[in-house]
Amino acid sequence: RGKRAFIAGVADDNGYGWAIAKSLAAAGAEILVGTWVPALNIFESSLRRGKFDESRILPDGSLMEITKVYPMDAVYDSPEDVPVDVETNKRYAGSSNWTVQELVECVKKDFGSIDILVHSLANGPEVSKPLLETSRNGYLAALSASSYSYISLLKHFLPIMNPGGASISLTYIASERIIPGYGGGMSSAKAALESDTRVLAFEAGRKHKVRVNTISAGPFRSRAAKAIGFIDMMIDYSLANAPLKKELSAEEVGNAAAFLASPLSSAITGAVVYVDNGLNAMGVGV
């Protein structure tokens, strides 16, 4: 049987999540995706209308099939956590079962089990504010959407993950080096995500034989990255200073994720794997 992957955080054909889905599909995996509720309608209708067909093309010429798209909001674990204003919000009212617990129940009902879990989502409402100007709520929101969301997803999916399975998230080097502009507690959220990767690797490895790794990706012009506002500068900086002088493609991150999800990496867990043209290894700009 081929492997089944759930990729959380796909809402267009231009982010790391989409590229990871493609690499996993090219390697023969069945693809399920989780899409943020407010972005669900546009994503599903674009998919249906063929808007993504060109980006669905796999190396063998076939089109990537997404078996099912699930609505999700990773900041809510169960229905009791959803505040009334969200529940009654027009963009949420049309969907159901999108808290983490309900989502996983639906995947279990539909498919029984998964082999690969990918977390490719982040959100920091105050990302454009320096840390010193970040509010408590903004900071906690960044950690909730970008770090705890991973703990919650893994915790709920683990019971239906097959032994030998793998879990992958996406992080950024602002967790360990100063990257002015990556504010609002997003640097803190990535530091938490990386630390949690180690602890979760231990717990999920001992209990379920599941590996847990994170990819520290270089800068890429995704929708989320454009919203932060400094992505072009970061791409130029990398082009000028990284050991490999080329723009990073999402496919390169996708391929690394496929490796980390495959038995080729069967002894790698708890790792932060840099997929950044080597920029992390530089000590000075040149």
Ligand code: NAI
């Ligand atoms: P993206 O915009 O394709 O992906 C972010 C996704 O998160 C979107 O689909 C959005 O709808 C979803 N999302 C936000 N809040 C959510 C919530 N509460 N529940 C469910 N989904 C939610 O952008 P990108 O850049 O591909 O981001 C994917 C991951 O890669 C993120 O963790 C990001 O921090 C990381 N990353 C991105 C880099 C870049 O330069 N683009 C560099 C290093 C890491």
